[in-house]
Amino acid sequence: MYLRRKIDDYLTQWKNNENRYPLIIKGARQIGKTESVKHFADRNYESVVSINFALEKQFQMILSDGYDVENIIKNISLIDPSKKFIANRTLIIFDELQELPDIATSLKAFKLDGRFDVICSGSLLGINYKKIHSNSVGYKTDYEMFSMDxxxxxxxxxxxxxxxxxxxxxxxxxxxxxxxxxxxxxxxxxxxxxxxxxxxxxxxxxxxxxxxxxxxxxxxxxxxxxxxxxxxxxxxxxxxxxxxxxxxxxxxxxxxxxxxxxxxxxxxxxxxxxxxxxxxxxxxxxxxxxxxxxxxxxxxxxxxxxxxxxxxxxxxxxxxxxxxxxxxxxxxxxxxxxxxxxxxxxxxxxxxxxxxxxxxxxxxxxxxxxxxxxxxxxxxxxxxxxxxxxxxxxxxxxxxxxxxxxxxxxxxxxxxxxxxxxxxxxxxxxxxxxxxxxxxxxxx
Known part of the structure; x- marks a missing residue:
């Protein structure tokens, strides 16, 4: 059972913007961030690559070869070859961002590369947001989410x-x-x-x-x-x-x-x-x-x-x-x-x-x-x-x-x-x- 949220319309508008930036969704724990993003992703993308840095700690190594898109994709595919990266038809979800805040440094590379859409989400409980912001300033869009109104x-x-x-x-x-x-x-x-x-x-x-x-x-x-x-x-x-x-x-x-x-x-x-x-x-x-x-x-x-x-x-x-x-x-x-x-x-x-x-x-x-x-x-x-x-x-x-x-x-x-x-x-x-x-x- 999915409960309709206001972020649904926002995500649709975001995707319809040809000049969209990687998106960071902020908000407290258990307000529905992950569920809303996955609901949107399943209805709008041929391929969805979802990584939860808290539950899938092996993916915390994907930056070991740098912050460029090719190396990140290569490392994700090495860890899980079932994840498919189809240019212009793939959404990459980096969830629980607080567990790997350095991933924000790669958002500039993803924006300039332009082949893949990226949404990051995570609980503010633990996000060192000042660091994340400084690592991706000018190459991201922020959205603050709350519990249901x-x-x-x-x-x-x-x-x-x-x-x-x-x-x-x-x-x-x-x-x-x-x-x-x-x-x-x-x-x-x-x-x-x-x-x-x-x-x-x-x-x-x-x-x-x-x-x-x-x-x-x-x-x-x-x-x-x-x-x-x-x-x-x-x-x-x-x-x-x-x-x-x-x-x-x-x-x-x-x-x-x-x-x-x-x-x-x-x-x-x-x-x-x-x-x-x-x-x-x-x-x-x-x-x-x-x-x-x-x-x-x-x-x-x-x-x-x-x-x-x-x-x-x-x-x-x-x-x-x-x-x-x-x-x-x-x-x-x-x-x-x-x-x-x-x-x-x-x-x-x-x-x-x-x-x-x-x-x-x-x-x-x-x-x-x-x-x-x-x-x-x-x-x-x-x-x-x-x-x-x-x-x-x-x-x-x-x-x-x-x-x-x-x-x-x-x-x-x-x-x-x-x-x-x-x-x-x-x-x-x-x-x-x-x-x-x-x-x-x-x-x-």
Missing amino acids: FEEFLWAKGYSESHVNEMLEHMTSGKPFSETELMVYKKLFLEYCVLGGMPAVVKQFIETNTFSETLEIQRQIQLDYEEDIRKYAEGLDQAKIASVYRSVPAQLAKENKKFQLSKIDKKARSREYMGCIDWLKDAGVVSVCYCLEYPELPLKGNFDDSKFKLYYPDTGLLIASLDEEAQIDLRANKNLGVYKGALYENFVAEAFLKQGLGLYYYKKENGTLEEDFFVRTSNELVPVEVKANNNRSKSLRQLIDNSNYADIKWGIKLADSNIGIEQGVHTFPYFCTFLLKRYLAEQN
Whole structure:
């Protein structure tokens, strides 16, 4: 069972480009990179030469005679003569790139040679990407992949582009959803929050139509992440990296969600941990939301990198990290207390990340003003508030009404409610979050 992914269309466009470069697909472990590439390859190439440097260690010797195409092909054929190299009809897949990062040096030769298409993929857990980039700069194309987003989940459940377009039409017109639409999409969204977007988890759910065994799969993925910390985090304190990763759920449960090292270790110093946080971010297993210096444009360069919040890029893994009853409680829509707000905030951060939107928040030093997220149109700054209850959005109102915030004319509230636009506050149900980038483009 193959689950349709957004990378499918990207790969087709890549192949249709006559001047295509070797492609490097980056992303965290178990998000579906290899499966998507092989699905594409089997449908578009007469011959597919697939090499997994982690499982087939004998191929780590293929660079022994240099980085030119002829020698690499010769060595691959020596190790496995069944692999066929047909000019202009062959895709070479170098998988688990982190096990042989030097293969990136050969991408220039493959591009100049032009006879074979090349796709590299690998988990960021272990990819020394700075080295890979320097070895192939100017002769590769990068694509960053994530676990499934809500739109891909809808596809897996049998919904089509027309349903997604109708949701966007509701947002742009301000027309509320019907009771039926609201009920169905809320149920689907709740399922997605519990499951997250890991393909193995979603497949298990689709095939059985139950949540049975999904938690076990999620927890195994988390154990695999921690195993990769031990395997790949060279030159850093692996225990500190693991402690940061494990502390994210508890830190999000605090009223002040700013990540505090003192919650890990009372004697912790920033300089001892920043490399750990960077490693987890580069590995794709946490995302970092920075505090703005002031709510104004531009966003880049206007933040304090010592103040930040950490999220999991897959909310399903966040829920799986809580106690065993958390999944059941969320599915039953029980009150999860402090965690309910944290879960929805994490979901919004995840949706922003997967849309390519930056992660920024703001908190005034005296605590009188705090906003969860910010996005932008071409010339406006748009505050985004995530509400776990139906209380009024005081900070959002203050940002819109105060002339000191000249770049802010309106704001977005994401809540467990229907669509509504009133006094500059555009309210959308949580399940619309994956469409925000498209909605913002309509506002320009």
